[in-house]
Amino acid sequence: MAHSPTTPGIAAGRLAKDAYRxxxxxxxxxxxPHEAIVAADRCYFCHDAPCITxxxxxxxxxxxxxxxQTGTADAAARTIFDQNILGGMCARVCPTxxxxxxxxVREAAEGKPVQIGQLQRFxxxxxxAADTHPFVRATPTGRQIAVVGAGPAGLxxxxxxxxxxxxxxxxxxxxxxxxxNEYGIATYKAAGNFAQREVAWLLSIGGITLRTGVRLxxxxxxxxxxxxxxxxxxxxxxxxxxxxxxxxxxxxNVHDAVDFIARLRQATDKSKLPVGRHVLVIGGxxxxxxxxxxxxxxxAEHVTMVYRRGRDRMGASDYEQTHATxxxxxxxxxxxxxxxxxxxxxxxxxxxxxxxxxxxxMRLGDETFCIPADQVFKAIGQRLDDAxxxxxxxxxxxxxxxxxxxxxxxxxxxGDCVSGGEDLTVTAVAQGRDAAEDIxxxxxxLNALAAE
Amino acid sequence: MADLSSDFVGIKSPNxxxxxxxxxxxxxxxxxxxxxxxxxxxxxxxxGQDPHVVNVNGPRYGAIxxxxxxxxxxNNIELITDxxxxxxxxxxxxxxxxxxxxxxxxxxMVPCEEQAWKEILPLVEATGAxxxxxxxxxxxxxxxxxxxxxxxxxxxxxxxxxxxxxxxxRMPVIVKLTPNITDIRYPARAAKAGGxxxxxxxxxxxxxxxxxxxxxxxxPSIDGKGSHGGFCGPAVKPIxxxxxxxxxxxxxxxxxxxxxxxxxxxxxxxxxxxxxxCGNVQVCTAAMTYGFKVxxxxxxxxxxxxxxxxxxxxxxxSGRAVxxxxxxxxxxxxxxxKARIDQAACIKCGxxxxxxxxxxxxxxxxxxxxxxxxxDDECVGCNLCVNVCPVEDCITLEPLSAGTLDERTGExxxxxxxxxxxxxxxxxxxxxAE
Ligand SMILES: Cc1cc2nc3c(=O)[nH]c(=O)nc-3n(C[C@H](O)[C@H](O)[C@H](O)COP(=O)(O)OP(=O)(O)OC[C@H]3O[C@@H](n4cnc5c(N)ncnc54)[C@H](O)[C@@H]3O)c2cc1C
Ligand SMILES: Cc1cc2nc3c(=O)[nH]c(=O)nc-3n(C[C@H](O)[C@H](O)[C@H](O)COP(=O)(O)O)c2cc1C
Ligand code: SF4
Numbered sequence: 110m111a112h113s114p115t116t117p118g119i120a121a122g123r124l125a126k127d128a129y130r131x132x133x134x135x136x137x138x139x140x141x142p143h144e145a146i147v148a149a150d151r152c153y154f155c156h157d158a159p160c161i162t163x164x165x166x167x168x169x170x171x172x173x174x175x176x177x178q179t180g181t182a183d184a185a186a187r188t189i190f191d192q193n194i195l196g197g198m199c200a201r202v203c204p205t206x207x208x209x210x211x212x213x214v215r216e217a218a219e220g221k222p223v224q225i226g227q228l229q230r231f232x233x234x235x236x237x238a239a240d241t242h243p244f245v246r247a248t249p250t251g252r253q254i255a256v257v258g259a260g261p262a263g264l265x266x267x268x269x270x271x272x273x274x275x276x277x278x279x280x281x282x283x284x285x286x287x288x289x290n291e292y293g294i295a296t297y298k299a300a301g302n303f304a305q306r307e308v309a310w311l312l313s314i315g316g317i318t319l320r321t322g323v324r325l326x327x328x329x330x331x332x333x334x335x336x337x338x339x340x341x342x343x344x345x346x347x348x349x350x351x352x353x354x355x356x357x358x359x360x361x362n363v364h365d366a367v368d369f370i371a372r373l374r375q376a377t378d379k380s381k382l383p384v385g386r387h388v389l390v391i392g393g394x395x396x397x398x399x400x401x402x403x404x405x406x407x408x409a410e411h412v413t414m415v416y417r418r419g420r421d422r423m424g425a426s427d428y429e430q431t432h433a434t435x436x437x438x439x440x441x442x443x444x445x446x447x448x449x450x451x452x453x454x455x456x457x458x459x460x461x462x463x464x465x466x467x468x469x470x471m472r473l474g475d476e477t478f479c480i481p482a483d484q485v486f487k488a489i490g491q492r493l494d495d496a497x498x499x500x501x502x503x504x505x506x507x508x509x510x511x512x513x514x515x516x517x518x519x520x521x522x523x524g525d526c527v528s529g530g531e532d533l534t535v536t537a538v539a540q541g542r543d544a545a546e547d548i549x550x551x552x553x554x555l556n557a558l559a560a561e
Numbered sequence: 562m563a564d565l566s567s568d569f570v571g572i573k574s575p576n577x578x579x580x581x582x583x584x585x586x587x588x589x590x591x592x593x594x595x596x597x598x599x600x601x602x603x604x605x606x607x608x609g610q611d612p613h614v615v616n617v618n619g620p621r622y623g624a625i626x627x628x629x630x631x632x633x634x635x636n637n638i639e640l641i642t643d644x645x646x647x648x649x650x651x652x653x654x655x656x657x658x659x660x661x662x663x664x665x666x667x668x669x670m671v672p673c674e675e676q677a678w679k680e681i682l683p684l685v686e687a688t689g690a691x692x693x694x695x696x697x698x699x700x701x702x703x704x705x706x707x708x709x710x711x712x713x714x715x716x717x718x719x720x721x722x723x724x725x726x727x728x729x730x731r732m733p734v735i736v737k738l739t740p741n742i743t744d745i746r747y748p749a750r751a752a753k754a755g756g757x758x759x760x761x762x763x764x765x766x767x768x769x770x771x772x773x774x775x776x777x778x779x780x781p782s783i784d785g786k787g788s789h790g791g792f793c794g795p796a797v798k799p800i801x802x803x804x805x806x807x808x809x810x811x812x813x814x815x816x817x818x819x820x821x822x823x824x825x826x827x828x829x830x831x832x833x834x835x836x837x838x839c840g841n842v843q844v845c846t847a848a849m850t851y852g853f854k855v856x857x858x859x860x861x862x863x864x865x866x867x868x869x870x871x872x873x874x875x876x877x878x879s880g881r882a883v884x885x886x887x888x889x890x891x892x893x894x895x896x897x898x899k900a901r902i903d904q905a906a907c908i909k910c911g912x913x914x915x916x917x918x919x920x921x922x923x924x925x926x927x928x929x930x931x932x933x934x935x936x937d938d939e940c941v942g943c944n945l946c947v948n949v950c951p952v953e954d955c956i957t958l959e960p961l962s963a964g965t966l967d968e969r970t971g972e973x974x975x976x977x978x979x980x981x982x983x984x985x986x987x988x989x990x991x992x993x994a995e
Binding site for chain 1: 628629630908909910911912914915927931951952
């Protein structure tokens with residue numbers, strides 16, 4: 110029997126078959142060659158450009174845009190990849206409105222920044238379509254480095270190390286490489302199996318061995334890695350998720366948003382993916398938005414996101430919030446869940462209390478309200494689980510000094526698992542890359558030389 | 562409302578916008594529609610002797626573009642009309658009959674022999690045309706056959722042919738000049754000496770617009786080879802304006818009517834040509850880019866501007882700026898200006914900084930928070946920052962009043978006027994006449 114958005118409970122195939130393809134395809138069509146040149150022409154080629162400073166990987170944006178403008182998209186891509194080997198993914202997923210485009214002088218002047226993200230995609234797509242790898246490795250150094258985690262941080266680190274002539278083995282617990290590029294990012298941002306295509310292209314530099322299905326702490330220990338390799342880089346992300354710690358957290362149909370998204374990303378046929386009629390997402394970050402929007406795109410009739418603080422405090426940018434509401438997601442702020450109500454062991458509704466906030470902090474008010482829900486997604490943050498023993502933590506994450514050095518000799522770390530920097534793909538890339546340079550300098554004695 | 566009607570050497574037209582001799586004026590079908598769209602007059606595509614010439618059968622145009630493929634310059638290797646003389650004459654007559662209030666000028670190019678000119682002129686006169694324009698400007702193809710620019714580059718020939726024409730016809734004679742010459746005043750003086758009623762300029766400039774880097778052929782490429790063409794369109798306007806001004810302020814040619822041509826694309830361009838001494842303007846590339854309708858913007862724009870300024874006739878505008886065109890040696894060296902940056906308008910791109918720091922006088926300071934300020938003790942007032950700033954009127958050059966300290970020189974700005982001719986640094990300085 111065919112289902113519809115109003116089918117009660119949890120059901121798959123709420124939409125017509127071909128609706129799914131459109132819903133999960135590229136959110137924005139890529140620029141065509143003429144559009145790219147017109148868009149590129151708007152760049153003023155600023156002196157000491159603010160957009161470069163705003164990019165965690167410090168891509169020379171005015172230069173690559175000028176290279177597009179003069180018809181040399183491949184040279185533009187080189188400029189991008191020199192700084193950010195995952196420039197293709199970043200072009201798709203970066204919250205540019207708060208990064209480069211937010212700093213663009215034309216944003217200040219007219220509220221219309223140069224389309225840096227789209228231009229970056231134009232350039233990187235162009236070079237990647239040529240299917241040749243633009244970098245050549247340095248003479249082999251004979252050094253071996255272990256990278257744990259094949260997410261953006263690990264991949265960026267591995268690529269830079271390989272470039273410098275080192276041999277790298279990348280271990281990842283999951284079946285496929287890519288980290289959250291493969292299992293987390295919203296489908297419509299990385300359409301066309303882009304995460305896997307990008308990893309394959311990145312690995313084609315050579316010198317990197319990928320070993321998936323191997324988990325540090327299970328099949329591997331840090332001590333072993335320290336013994337077997339000249340250096341170790343940890344880019345393990347945040348595997349743990351925060352719980353609600355309220356009654357009903359363990360009811361059926363109460364899920365971690367990241368698990369739901371991972372399943373969604375791996376589902377080749379989205380029409381087979383069940384989703385509730387009334388979906389409730391708890392949280393205010395990018396994960397919450399992605400879970401909410403994609404539930405809607407799967408055909409849920411009502412999707413509500415509830416965040417405990419004000420809109421201005423939400424982790425999701427204005428742009429992401431607008432994207433959610435324009436997809437039909439309702440956003441409620443200033444309310445926190447107090448109880449999950451069930452019928453027959455399955456979630457039925459969630460009771461919220463309004464929050465009150467002043468200088469002393471946030472409290473729950475007395476007044477409550479209920480929202481019906483047959484599926485609840487928790488998106489109130491990820492955390493580092495099972496950090497290898499011996500590592501000094503900074504708060505809940507691995508503490509690092511400049512260059513990504515941890516408290517253990519020979520062990521570096523970067524990405525979401527370390528403290529400092531926003532939890533973004535581009536930040537992970539920057540940290541992975543910088544750690545690689547630091548490892549390289551340490552192994553080759555460059556630091557000592559420089560000190561002399 | 563300003564009166565846009567124009568009387569150019571006795572040729573009347575409802576407005577000063579004529580289509581230049583070129584493909585837009587190539588045939589009756591076009592010219593009728595041009596007149597319907599509002600053009601004040603046309604200079605018919607250049608006629609020649611029969612048998613008519615043959616054009617290339619491949620591309621005739623090359624171009625350069627700005628943002629969003631805005632056409633900035635056009636190059637062509639087209640020749641004069643490639644239709645029989647009799648067909649053109651018949652069509653000219655028919656159109657003039659039906660549009661008596663529009664200017665109908667016929668462009669001509671025949672070999673540099675008296676007989677050739679004396680034969681064609683009566684035929685043109687018989688059409689009822691208002692005047693003729695002698696095409697001494699076409700820089701490609703025809704010049705290889707001793708016509709066009711080949712004549713325009715030899716003042717003696719210009720004078721000679723102009724004289725033959727004046728002797729043979731009652732029609733006003735306009736001499737169209739080539740810019741492919743070092744000093745435009747010589748051909749203009751020759752035209753005057755030959756009795757011509759007016760000059761029109763510029764025709765197109767010798768050019769190669771681009772090279773195909775795959776085939777290594779200049780564009781437009783005819784079977785792998787290219788030849789220089791004639792350049793026109795917005796890019797040539799500054800060159801044309803200067804040449805017009807040179808003629809307008811030359812003692813020998815001052816006062817001779819000028820029809821301004823070269824890059825006229827908007828009403829503003831037209832007003833500038835008029836201000837530098839033109840009686841009217843001719844347009845080719847703008848029409849070839851946007852179609853005949855562009856004239857409507859030119860008409861409404863010129864009219865609105867004239868109303869705002871209180872000019873009632875085109876003649877009142879004509880030549881207004883000529884007295885202000887002078888030689889470098891007469892520029893006032895006591896005039897001191899400094900760049901001023903409007904901080905509220907500044908969008909912090911830093912282009913002024915890069916330009917001044919790298920290529921000018923290191924006179925702009927940049928703070929860590931990207932505030933850009935002018936160092937008056939270094940600024941020479943060159944205007945580069947103004948020109949590279951993407952925000953109009955964000956940076957302006959403000960003159961210092963007499964008596965204020967110029968921090969760069971450490972001297973007070975002197976009152977009055979003093980130029981190079983009397984400057985102590987000029988070895989040939991002459992004391993100003995008492
Ligand atoms: C739903 C969601 C949407 C997001 N959307 C965006 C977005 O639009 N834009 C943006 O910039 N950022 C976004 N982010 C954040 C971004 O994905 C991360 O900041 C980024 O992926 C961090 O990279 P990483 O390499 O540090 O970690 P991860 O991408 O998490 O990669 C870590 C890798 O390590 C592996 N691993 C973990 N533990 C072990 C172990 N013990 N042994 C072996 N391997 C292990 C994991 O399997 C994984 O492959 C989003 C995050 C989520 C959850
Ligand atoms: C394709 C083409 C053909 C031209 N043919 C002639 C011509 O036959 N006779 C002539 O006097 N000028 C000819 N010209 C020159 C134009 O009349 C005009 O002088 C020149 O294009 C500059 O004006 P513009 O910048 O408005 O185009 C031609 C120009 C073009 C583009
Ligand atoms: S006017 Fe010239 S010298 Fe003065 S600040 Fe501007 S660029 Fe520098």
